[in-house]
Amino acid sequence: MTRNDVTAVLVDELGRIAPEIDAIGLNPDADLREEFDIDSMDFLNLVTALSQRLQIDIPEIDYPNLATFGHAVKYLTQKLGTAG
């Protein structure tokens, strides 16, 4: 799975949580929780969905790596690299 695939999955899952926000035009350095108005339940649902779709473990201790869109893509790509 390429970096572009990971980006697509993340955009898709963010879109489920916040359908009114255009994830594609998002500033990659913006805080995800603030940009998408995500609360802890939304965030847990996001992590659950990403973990299931990408077949990776995302421990709580790694949550800071998902703080921005850019960081999240990087983290998830790395996770997939080491997992595969």
Next chain:
Amino acid sequence: MAEFLMPSLGADMEAGTLVEWLKQPGDRVKRGDVVAVVETQKGAIEVDIFEDGIIERWLVEPGTTVPVGTPLALIGSGEPAAAIPASIPRVPVSASASEVPPAPGPQPWVPLPIEPKPRSHRPRASPAARRWAAERGIALDALTGSGPRGAIVLDDVERAVASLAPLPTAAKRLDFGEMRRAIAAAMSRSKREIPHYYLSTTVDLTRALAWLETVNATRPPAQRLLLAALLLRAVAGALGKAPEFNGYYTAEGFQPTAGIHIGAAIAIRGGGLIAPAIHDVNRLSLDEVMARLRDLVARARSGALRSSELSDPTITVTNLGERGVEAVFGIIYPPQVALVGFGAPVERPWAASGQVALRRVLTATLAADHRASDGHRGALFLADIDRRLQNPEAL
């Protein structure tokens, strides 16, 4: 034999229209099963039943509008038929019928509707159709319903999905202006009628958060707990010893209730909020509370709440700390008599055992109705919540 009634979902609701039956006569039903869909001014609501039994027969056909409290169906016990009494006692089928005397006067008032578009502008549709339409971004207004009285059913949405490829519009389904008016009416009434008092305390959450992190480290995301679940359990436990904060204030004065049904304030994307109930939180495990909360948040945001969840919270808990504020002083939802608010956990220098250390603390507040309790009892209640949070394993 009992009757299944048109529920009241608010003091302003006089009638509702039966949209469809989801069970047939002869079907066995369990407490909590969704039996019918009713269209009200608050939207299409799934009506669940509070008794085990067998649907004996329907008394109302789909498409009929009937006043609140009208029997919609007869529910049998499933025992071999005794003769049906000529006059059937009107026993309200209510969440806590077995534990509590029926509340006199109007049913608990529900100020915050979901999908509160005016009926004239809002197409009749089954919740399943509504959900599917929302997921696929189909505007219900554009569809022609083939169900009872033109109600839009799943098939209609499927056909539309097949012919369209629209953008998601889930957030547009809610009429935020209408929801804002409902909130305004409820909160104005509360401020007018309820003599609030407010208490605040700081809770050391270090142990609870450390416990939570340890537990979650061993679990996949789908099984992880949120702090909110611990807070709900702590409140439910403390309410067991503080009944004057759990119930309704009616014309007859304060009526405590045996069931602890906590309304969890849930923000709706784009504005507005709703506080549907998690039932019997005192009888659920922490994992069960978490599962219910997860389900409730998802359904609150997709507009698929059930009648019982909207009509009977006995207290409200708000967790505005989610949005970073340190303290929230709530306004009570009438006819409830208390609201517990939790702020964000923050790291602070904290003196304990003669030493200052960094601890993670949270501000817990209580807004309570002085007609039902006083500050002394409120202080004990908050202190009990604090004590329970120091022992997270027991939650």
